[in-house]
Amino acid sequence: MLLGKSLTEILALIKNKKISSKEVIDYFLRRIEKYNPKLNVYLTVNRSWKPDKIEVPIAVKDNFCTCGIRTTASSKVLENFIPPYESTVTKRLIESSFFILGKTNMDAWAHGSSTETSDFGPTKNPWDLSRCSGGSSGGSAAAVSSYLAPAAIGSETAGSIRQPASWSGVIGLKPTYGRVSRYGLIAMASSLDCPGPMTLTTEDAAFILKIIAGKDKFDATTTTNEVPDYLASLKKKKKFIIGVTDEYLNGVDEEIKEAFYQLMKILEKLGHKIKKIRLLPPKYSISVYTIIQRAEVSSNLARYDGIRYGNDRTFFGSEAKKRIMLGTFVLSYGYYNDYYKKAQKVRTLIIEDFKKAFHEVDMILAPTTPIAALKLGEFEKYPFFGELMDVLAEPGAIAGVCAISFPFGLTKKENLPIGLQLMGRWFEEENILNLTYQIEKETDFLGVIKKGLKNYPD
Amino acid sequence: MSDDYKPVIGLEIHIELKTSSKMFCQCSSFYFGKSPNTQVCPVCLGLPGALPVPNKKAIDWTILIGKALNCRINSFSKFDRKHYFYPDLPKGYQISQYDEPIAVNGQIEIIKKDKSNNVFSKKIFRIRRIHLEEDTGKLIHSKNGTLIDFNRSGVPLVEIVTEPDFDNSNDVKQFLEELQVIIRYLGVSDADMEKGTMRMEPNISILNKKSKVKSQKLPGYKVEVKNINSFRFVKKAIDYEIKRQIEILKEGITPLQETRGFDEKKGVTYSQRKKEEASDYRYFPEPDIPPLVFSKEYINSIKVPELPLQKVERYVSSFGIRYEEAFILTRDKNLADYFENIDKKFKTKISNLNLKIKNPSQIIANYLVNKKISSQLSADEFINKLIENLKPKEVDKNLLEEVINKVLKDNQKAVLDYKKGKTNAIMFLVGQVMKEMKGKVEARMVKEEIERRINQ
Numbered sequence: 001m002l003l004g005k006s007l008t009e010i011l012a013l014i015k016n017k018k019i020s021s022k023e024v025i026d027y028f029l030r031r032i033e034k035y036n037p038k039l040n041v042y043l044t045v046n047r048s049w050k051p052d053k054i055e056v057p058i059a060v061k062d063n064f065c066t067c068g069i070r071t072t073a074s075s076k077v078l079e080n081f082i083p084p085y086e087s088t089v090t091k092r093l094i095e096s097s098f099f100i101l102g103k104t105n106m107d108a109w110a111h112g113s114s115t116e117t118s119d120f121g122p123t124k125n126p127w128d129l130s131r132c133s134g135g136s137s138g139g140s141a142a143a144v145s146s147y148l149a150p151a152a153i154g155s156e157t158a159g160s161i162r163q164p165a166s167w168s169g170v171i172g173l174k175p176t177y178g179r180v181s182r183y184g185l186i187a188m189a190s191s192l193d194c195p196g197p198m199t200l201t202t203e204d205a206a207f208i209l210k211i212i213a214g215k216d217k218f219d220a221t222t223t224t225n226e227v228p229d230y231l232a233s234l235k236k237k238k239k240f241i242i243g244v245t246d247e248y249l250n251g252v253d254e255e256i257k258e259a260f261y262q263l264m265k266i267l268e269k270l271g272h273k274i275k276k277i278r279l280l281p282p283k284y285s286i287s288v289y290t291i292i293q294r295a296e297v298s299s300n301l302a303r304y305d306g307i308r309y310g311n312d313r314t315f316f317g318s319e320a321k322k323r324i325m326l327g328t329f330v331l332s333y334g335y336y337n338d339y340y341k342k343a344q345k346v347r348t349l350i351i352e353d354f355k356k357a358f359h360e361v362d363m364i365l366a367p368t369t370p371i372a373a374l375k376l377g378e379f380e381k382y383p384f385f386g387e388l389m390d391v392l393a394e395p396g397a398i399a400g401v402c403a404i405s406f407p408f409g410l411t412k413k414e415n416l417p418i419g420l421q422l423m424g425r426w427f428e429e430e431n432i433l434n435l436t437y438q439i440e441k442e443t444d445f446l447g448v449i450k451k452g453l454k455n456y457p458d
Numbered sequence: 459m460s461d462d463y464k465p466v467i468g469l470e471i472h473i474e475l476k477t478s479s480k481m482f483c484q485c486s487s488f489y490f491g492k493s494p495n496t497q498v499c500p501v502c503l504g505l506p507g508a509l510p511v512p513n514k515k516a517i518d519w520t521i522l523i524g525k526a527l528n529c530r531i532n533s534f535s536k537f538d539r540k541h542y543f544y545p546d547l548p549k550g551y552q553i554s555q556y557d558e559p560i561a562v563n564g565q566i567e568i569i570k571k572d573k574s575n576n577v578f579s580k581k582i583f584r585i586r587r588i589h590l591e592e593d594t595g596k597l598i599h600s601k602n603g604t605l606i607d608f609n610r611s612g613v614p615l616v617e618i619v620t621e622p623d624f625d626n627s628n629d630v631k632q633f634l635e636e637l638q639v640i641i642r643y644l645g646v647s648d649a650d651m652e653k654g655t656m657r658m659e660p661n662i663s664i665l666n667k668k669s670k671v672k673s674q675k676l677p678g679y680k681v682e683v684k685n686i687n688s689f690r691f692v693k694k695a696i697d698y699e700i701k702r703q704i705e706i707l708k709e710g711i712t713p714l715q716e717t718r719g720f721d722e723k724k725g726v727t728y729s730q731r732k733k734e735e736a737s738d739y740r741y742f743p744e745p746d747i748p749p750l751v752f753s754k755e756y757i758n759s760i761k762v763p764e765l766p767l768q769k770v771e772r773y774v775s776s777f778g779i780r781y782e783e784a785f786i787l788t789r790d791k792n793l794a795d796y797f798e799n800i801d802k803k804f805k806t807k808i809s810n811l812n813l814k815i816k817n818p819s820q821i822i823a824n825y826l827v828n829k830k831i832s833s834q835l836s837a838d839e840f841i842n843k844l845i846e847n848l849k850p851k852e853v854d855k856n857l858l859e860e861v862i863n864k865v866l867k868d869n870q871k872a873v874l875d876y877k878k879g880k881t882n883a884i885m886f887l888v889g890q891v892m893k894e895m896k897g898k899v900e901a902r903m904v905k906e907e908i909e910r911r912i913n914q
Contacts, residue, residue, distance in 0.1 A: 063507075064507070065500075065505070065506060065507045071506070073506070078506065081506070083500075083505070083506070083507075084500070084505070085499075085500045085505065085508075087507055182507075182509060183507065183508070183509050184500075184507040184508070185507050186506040186507045187506075187507065189745075190745035190746050191745035217511065218501075218509060218511060219509050219511070219746075220509065220510070220511045220512065220746060220747050220748060221509075221745075221746060221747075221748060295742060296745060298740075299539055299541060299550070299551055299740075299742070301550075302541060302543070302549065302550020302551055303504050303506070303548060303549045303550045304550075305543055305545075305550055307545050307606075308548070328740065331541075331740035331741075331742055332738055332740060333738045333740075336740075336741075336742070340742055
């Protein structure tokens, strides 16, 4: 009865007393018991639900501090860390009657695009257990895709929500930088990190965003911009000018390109205008992102110096060590100007590039990833694997714009989900959600989400 | 000191602000005497995911200090991360300011008095920059190991850096005293060296004037001295360093660039850490805090109160009191306020009572400075006591006559001397009478009486 029900549907059932919170939570705990050993989605399952409460479950990536619930960021360094405080995102969820069902696997410290850098083993792709679910929010994506949670919270620095959403066949929303508080989110690259929802429906994404967005007095980078009622505004049939650009199709798999062209036609049919634009090639964003992210990582991981948290620096995995070293190098005296400062300048150019584009169009449509989910272990062949897999997500992340990835069909050869994305103007989540909703209503994402759930019966 | 060697001294001063909350979190910044690790939260403990939110008051107060020290306030400023590993630094970096400090290019003026000819002169010492940062935790070393107390972690700390304008320890001491008084006037810190709310590190080097490098303006090394907790020790440490470095230079050796500690018991400095290479703090802009932008209007809205030396000038020019008393009265703002309050009330009172008193302000100043009447009294009590003290004393006329008779009789020689024209002799007689009367009579009155009697 529950299988595949969206978060908002479950809420309605609970509200109408068709089902109790207990039944819902027990249902998901049963499913976790059944499928988690196979998929490795959850690192910690929360069984502390108090029966008197009316709550709806949600999965949370393991880099959000949850008071009293172990939080590891998938690193052995924090293997035994139980936060004494609640992140703003989870606090707002709890205050809105959400129950934290468990903490999901991720790349250690969010360093990666496959969850393979997790010190607790990779999360398998629910569509093909020999493949990655993507990353770094791979656990959250797989949790939703295999219905081990009706929805999940992920975090993105550059691609970490959109890419696993794309590979696992769910919706992933990366809000504008500053839209959602980072307080209590274990920092990866502070100037880019962004929490966001991963869901089965556009409605759920809008619903969750409304709860977690908005000014937080504990995060100085959150803005006071008003939080619109995303859910209510979904139903307005807005017409948009949608930009497309050849720069985002270079090296993209043919089947993914086909899906992209197919959607372009549907959008035109729906009365939207497609406009060709030019954007800086995404490859520049890789260099900028690599430098800025590594620099901030080296700084943010400095606190794990072995004095607190139990485990010392020898517990860092090789990916973290590589990033710390590169980041330390680019910030070193004499190199700062050549690397970090120059990267910041190019970042400004990339922001300007998006500003220019958004003068012409309301949003930009592009593939989310150049290819569908890779096999486990393949990332070792590429030293900058994450950057390559996230190449189409990085420019938007660097510019701080909002973006959403949604499934759009399956590859014919391997039956793997294809993800497309919409990038919108800063703080215009309302618009990208609105168009995604229109696409969902028109195409049902070509049935991807429903097909995925069929593999995981109760 | 040999004329060939000129000390070059610059100062780094840290002032802990007494804002009620810490620099980047809501914790109380009053940690003194509190049990360890009771004034802490995720932010000042640097827990995973915690974020800093800057304290507006601390920023305003830094602007205020900048303005009081005649600095230019930068309209754009930002915080930066300064990385180094130390157990008392929970994030592995300190949030500080690197290339865009809040205030730059200021100066402090001190008044030097030449004792031999009573001439005053001004001396100006330049301030290079003033920036805001967070304090660290404290290590407590014990037999069983080292413990960390994070109560102090995140308390706002202002760093004031001077230009290397000093060449002797007296000027340094006077500068620091002046700075301390200014900071206390602003009400932003207790600036207490012993409690550690004011800390200072002098950088000392010696310029060899005979050096072959003609264009040399600054020596090619510097020695920083740490752990000094009183002005007296600052002077001692600097004097010791100057002597030590000159001795090394005389042997033709350049002293090592290093950080030295000060041993207050022995009065010597000792090597702590060699600093041959500049440390690399890997500064970069703090991404968790948006840049600070101050409009002209905003900077103007932060008002500097009357500062101690301005008060001295006003006391001298409008109250007509001497520089010495004016200086002492204005060292403590409470005392200065007390003085002005008494002065106002006293003047009203004497005009109501129709008393004629010459330069009443100077009299009050004298009484306050010499502590003849306690400044713990209320202003009204103080005035009553003062008036009592100034009233002509009731004299027992009979007793006075008796005493004068006795003194004149016992000191015939002095009387004769006076009559011969040695007018000074009368002061001896007055003194004798005063002694007998135990001071309960005015000298002027005694003098008149003796003159009258001798000239009869």
